[in-house]
Amino acid sequence: MGRLSPVAVFFLNYVAFTAFSWIFPMDRKWLASLEKPSWSPPGMVVGMAWMVIFALISLAVALLWDKVGLRRIGLSWKAVFLASWFFNQLFYIGQSFSRNLFYSFLDTAAIAVTATLLVIVSWPYSRAAALLFAPYALWSTFATALAWTIYRLNR
Structure with missing residues (x-):
């Protein structure tokens, strides 16, 4: 078996990051019922932002x-990347089943930490990849700030 092309790696990674969002879709009615701060972007903007970010992640990989x-x-890069992927997938599962806003905040914070670590651990390998993260x-x-604020507004 030959080495996968970077194009194949891009698409496989994109599917890996977005699959759970299709399997465990967000309950838009429940999300719309939550009180949100005035600086909260519309749901469509949030969804589009994540689609672009997942594409940037896939390009970096x-x-x-x-x-x-x-x-x-x-190994440290692999561990951080897998942790980041895991927390992203856990977010969709958690939103689908628990609807626990504090859990959502914690998970989003874990995503932010691992995303920041991805920038750091990628830098020695490729500055371009680090910047894409x-x-x-x-x-x-x-x-994370938004999740915390939504949690506080809806306690």
């Missing part, structure tokens, strides 16, 4: 795959 390769990338870190940090 494809770049690292092409430049470094899976075997040569460090930066919007993920920034948006998930914003999402």
Whole structure:
């Protein structure tokens, strides 16, 4: 079996990050019923932002795959990446089943931490990949502040 092309890696990664959002869709009616701060973006903007961010993540992974390769990338990078992916998927499952806003805040905070760590652990391998992870870190940090505020408004 030959080495996967960076294009295939991009698409496989994108599917891996978005699959749970299709399997466990958000309850839009419940989300609309929550009190939100005035600075909360519309749901469609949030969804589009995550689609773009998942594409940037996928591009960063494809770049690292092409430049470094899976075997040569460090265990710390792999652990941070898998943790980030895991927390992203857990968010969809948690929203579908628990509707626990405090849990959502904690999970979003974990995503923000692992996204920020991805920027840091990617830098030695590829500055371009690290910069492609930066919007993920920034948006998930914003999402954490939003999740905390929504939790506080709806306690």
